[in-house]
Amino acid sequence: MAADDVYILGIKMTKFGKHxxxxxxxxxxxxxxxxxxxxxxxxxxxQILAAGNLMGRGAIGQAIQKQIGQTGIPVYNVSNxxxxxxxxLRTVIMSIKAGESDxxxxxxxxKLAGAGLLGAGGxxxxxxxxxxxxxxxxxxxxxDGRIGTDAMPGTFAQVGMEYGHKYGGASFELFARxxxxxxxxxxxNPLAAYTKAMSLDQIMSDxxxxxxxxxxxxxxxxxxxxxxxxxxxxxxxxLSDEQRRRAVKVRASILTSDPWQEACQVLPDVNTLTKLAAxxxxxxxxxxxxxxxxxxxxxxxxxxxxxxxxxxxxxxxxGAVDFFESGAPFRTGKLPVNVSGGLQSKGHPIAAxxxxxxxxxxxxxxxxxxxxxxxxARIGLAHVIGLASACGIHILESSGAH
Amino acid sequence: MPSRWLGDGLSDCGNGNACTPIGNVTPxxxxxxxxxxxxxxxxLEPTPHLVANECTSCxxxxxxxxxACASCFATxxxxxxxxxxxxxxxxxxxxxxxxxxxxxxxxxxxxxxxxSVRGNIVKIAADPEHVKLGMRVRLTTTSLGTDDNGAEGIxxxxxxx
Numbered sequence: 001m002a003a004d005d006v007y008i009l010g011i012k013m014t015k016f017g018k019h020x021x022x023x024x025x026x027x028x029x030x031x032x033x034x035x036x037x038x039x040x041x042x043x044x045x046x047q048i049l050a051a052g053n054l055m056g057r058g059a060i061g062q063a064i065q066k067q068i069g070q071t072g073i074p075v076y077n078v079s080n081x082x083x084x085x086x087x088x089l090r091t092v093i094m095s096i097k098a099g100e101s102d103x104x105x106x107x108x109x110x111k112l113a114g115a116g117l118l119g120a121g122g123x124x125x126x127x128x129x130x131x132x133x134x135x136x137x138x139x140x141x142x143x144d145g146r147i148g149t150d151a152m153p154g155t156f157a158q159v160g161m162e163y164g165h166k167y168g169g170a171s172f173e174l175f176a177r178x179x180x181x182x183x184x185x186x187x188x189n190p191l192a193a194y195t196k197a198m199s200l201d202q203i204m205s206d207x208x209x210x211x212x213x214x215x216x217x218x219x220x221x222x223x224x225x226x227x228x229x230x231x232x233x234x235x236x237x238x239l240s241d242e243q244r245r246r247a248v249k250v251r252a253s254i255l256t257s258d259p260w261q262e263a264c265q266v267l268p269d270v271n272t273l274t275k276l277a278a279x280x281x282x283x284x285x286x287x288x289x290x291x292x293x294x295x296x297x298x299x300x301x302x303x304x305x306x307x308x309x310x311x312x313x314x315x316x317x318x319g320a321v322d323f324f325e326s327g328a329p330f331r332t333g334k335l336p337v338n339v340s341g342g343l344q345s346k347g348h349p350i351a352a353x354x355x356x357x358x359x360x361x362x363x364x365x366x367x368x369x370x371x372x373x374x375x376x377a378r379i380g381l382a383h384v385i386g387l388a389s390a391c392g393i394h395i396l397e398s399s400g401a402h
Numbered sequence: 403m404p405s406r407w408l409g410d411g412l413s414d415c416g417n418g419n420a421c422t423p424i425g426n427v428t429p430x431x432x433x434x435x436x437x438x439x440x441x442x443x444x445x446l447e448p449t450p451h452l453v454a455n456e457c458t459s460c461x462x463x464x465x466x467x468x469x470a471c472a473s474c475f476a477t478x479x480x481x482x483x484x485x486x487x488x489x490x491x492x493x494x495x496x497x498x499x500x501x502x503x504x505x506x507x508x509x510x511x512x513x514x515x516x517x518s519v520r521g522n523i524v525k526i527a528a529d530p531e532h533v534k535l536g537m538r539v540r541l542t543t544t545s546l547g548t549d550d551n552g553a554e555g556i557x558x559x560x561x562x563x
Contacts, residue, residue, distance in 0.1 A: 120500035130549045131438045136466040138442030140555050141546060145503035146440060147558075148520040149496050154509050157494035162511070165491055165535040172530070210509075211495035211530060260473040265464060266520040267492065267511050 002099035005233030007247040008396070009103070010039020013356040016224035016347035017193040018113045024056045024225075028109035029067040031225035031352075035105065036068075039229035040243050043069030046229070047101030050076040050091035052084035052108040052351040055115070064107055081386025082300065084108055085226060085354025086255065090392060092230045093253045102235040108356075109225035110349035116221070119387075120144055120151035148266075153218050153301060154210035155387070159270055160303025161212070163310070169321035170306060172212040176203045178324060179217040179302040179344055185331055186341025188372035193222040193347030217302035219343035226355035245399060248362045251285035251379070252395035258388070268388045270304065274311035277391040281381070282313070285395040289313040292335060292395075293377035294364055296357035298384045299342040309337070312383060312393075336374055339364075350386075357382040358394055365398035440546060440557040441465075450543045450558065451486050454517060455479040463517050486541040487563060488514035493535070495528050508533050512560050524559035538563040 012034035014027055022030070028051065036042055043065075051061035061075035080087040085108030092104035131140040144150040164170030183198040198216055206214040231239070236247055256277040261269050282288055289312065297312060299305035306320045314335055315323035323329065329337035340346045340360040343353065361380035363369045378398045385391045437446055443453050443465045454463035459476035463484075470477050493510035496503075508523035510533075523539060526532050539560035546555030 117498065117500055120503070130551060131546075131553050131555045133438075133442060140438055140440055141557075142502075143441065145496070145499055145505075145507060146522065146546075148509040148511075148522060149494065149499070149507075151496070151499060153498070154494040154496045158492040158509065158511060161494065161535065162492035207498070208495075209498045211497070213494075260462065262462070262516070263511070263518040265472075266518050 003096050003102070003232035003234060006093050006096050006250045006253070007231050007233060007236050007399070008228050008250060008358070008362055009041065009231040009236070009239075009243060009247055010035045010037070010229040011227070011248075011355070011359045011362050012038050013191060013226035013352065013359045014224050015191050016222050016349060016352075016356070019111070019223040020113075022223070024053055024060065024109045024111050025063045025067050027111070027223060027225040028053070028060060028064045028107050028227070031109065031227035032064055032068055032105060032107050035227035035229050039231075040240065041103065041229060043071055045103050046071070046073055046105045048074055048076070048092055048095045048104035050078055050088040050104070050106045052078045052080070052088040052354075053110060054079055054081065054084050054350045055110060055112065060109065061107075080390045081388070082298065082348075082350050083255070083354055083384045083386040083390035083392040084351035085356070086382075086384045086392025086394065087354065087390065088351075089228055089230070089355055089358060089394065090253050090255050093250060096230055096232045102232040104230050105227060106230065106355060107225065107227040108351040108354060110351045111223045112221040112349050113223050114221070118152045118221070119155065149210065151210070153213045155268060156301035156304045157210045157213050158267055160301070160306055162267070163307045163320065167318040167321070173200070173204065174321060174324065175212050175217060175302040175306065176200055176214070178299070178305050179203050181330055182299060182305075182338050182342035182344045183216065185339050185372070186345035188339075189341050189346060192341040192345050193220050194345045195341070213301050213303055217344060219300045219348035220345065222347035222349055224347060224349035224352045224356065226352045226359055228355055228358065246366050247399045248365050249397040249399060250394060251287065251397045252281040252393065254281045254284065254393045256280070256391045270385050270387075270389060271307060271311050273389050273391045274308060274383070274385055277383075277393045278312045281393040281395050287379060287395065289335075291379050292381050294339060294361060294374045294380045295335060295337045296340060296342075296360050296380070296382045297337060298353075299338055299344055300348060302344065305338070305342070308383065312381065331372065331374065339372055339374060354384040354392055357384065358396065361396050365396055436553045437556050438553050440555060444556070444558050446543070446556060450541060452484045452514075452519060452541065452558070453481050454484055456482040484517055484519065485515045488512040488519065488539060488560070490523065490533075490535060490537045490539055490560070491518070493523060493533055495530065495533065510560070512539055522559040523561075525561040
């Protein structure tokens with residue numbers, strides 16, 4: 001029977017950081033086992049598994065099954081850039097909504113510690129020194145560095161600079177202050193890769209990677225996994241009071257890709273598809289940005305966080321700088337953004353991120369976030385975007401843990 | 403032996419035999435060496451400019467080949483020349499890059515007429531005191547050096563007007 005309502009029954013993330021003694025299967029299994037235990041269920045209850053891993057081996061889902069339980073259920077291995085985790089989550093949600101299953105498991109895992117610069121092309125070595133046109137652009141040499149930059153820090157730097165050119169007010173210092181906020185938030189999150197507060201001066205005088213993003217304004221490459229158990233509303237009714245009380249309702253689950261835009265042919269356009277996803281998510285959830293108690297958004301770089309205030313409708317169009325200046329996105333503000341510390345300090349193990357940010361929101365909606373609890377949080381939004389491009393948004397609502 | 407050196411002097415290999423040179427084969431000399439653009443959408447003659455594949459139906463432009471227009475799904479394209487001058491609408495100064503990529507360099511997006519173009523901003527100090535959003539820039543070429551055949555690779559960038 002097709003389900004109208006879907007809930008998160010159990011959800012967990014591992015500590016993000018360096019895990020030299022664990023491979024991706026170990027990390028994924030750790031998160032999956034923890035999510036099952038959190039939901040009070042076992043692999044025997046799962047009717048679908050969706051698993052995401054971007055940089056490693058294929059068929060991660062089957063490897064996870066061999067690690068924690070093989071029952072013959074359908075496995076979907078998903079890959080969708082930085083939206084991979086959100087896509088795994090949504091795959092299970094769609095299965096439940098379609099009535100194919102009433103309970104399922106979504107897992108995202110990545111090992112990225114020490115991965116260095118992502119997206120960069122670098123040099124290809126050849127035996128002979130000869131200009132030979134190759135590839136879709138008939139290029140005779142790698143274009144990274146010769147025709148703009150392929151690396152992520154510079155790509156997202158341009159995203160923020162473009163916003164500044166359009167609306168004004170976006171300075172190096174402003175972007176650094178966004179980073180200062182998130183590093184400050186991270187001090188309360190024991191699962192973050194980095195939990196040290198950083199001063200504005202420390203951030204601005206850190207190693208420049210791609211102006212205006214210094215090293216501490218870039219997401220941290222690290223290892224980690226996150227997993228969630230999802231359940232239909234009907235099935236949830238048969239479970240215990242405790243399970244029902246802690247369940248978090250999925251009010252909206254949205255995935256978009258780039259609609260055609262002139263400029264997105266040369267610089268990824270992270271704005272249009274996020275605006276599209278936000279509009280659809282608010283419509284599906286029947287809530288607006290003014291109803292949100294907290295937001296975890298995809299701050300892969302400080303320059304990205306600014307534009308997503310606007311893209312997610314947290315401020316008026318063009319008003320992202322004013323929104324930040326008002327203090328709203330601080331944990332003490334009107335609409336706290338990235339109280340986990342964000343990707344800049346919590347870390348960004350790519351395929352885990354789109355479930356880990358949902359975990360953060362659920363943690364608050366269940367009133368279990370301890371020192372960093374946003375008091376009275378009832379509705380939250382989790383956003384991820386991967387190039388080029390996929391955007392996932394989930395809007396979540398407490399079942400009444402307060 | 404590189405095929406470029408052999409020019410048109412090859413058999414067509416259609417009979418399944420190994421290719422062998424036929425007729426008179428002359429090595430390419432440095433005097434007549436070609437200038438080879440970094441990418442196929444950079445044209446050097448009569449003066450350096452960029453070309454795009456434009457959808458004949460809706461006017462959307464692409465720097466690579468498309469089976470159908472990503473905007474309107476039509477399948478006819480024509481080659482169009484782009485204006486060589488434009489406005490810098492975004493940039494970054496890259497100081498940390500993959501091995502082999504010289505830094506610092508300025509990467510940017512230049513609006514040439516209605517078309518956004520990706521490229522480096524060159525012939526300017528790579529710092530935010532000199533590179534400014536909204537500045538006017540124009541297309542220029544840069545040498546990538548010569549290969550073993552004496553052919554010169556030609557790149558492009560945008561310089562302040």
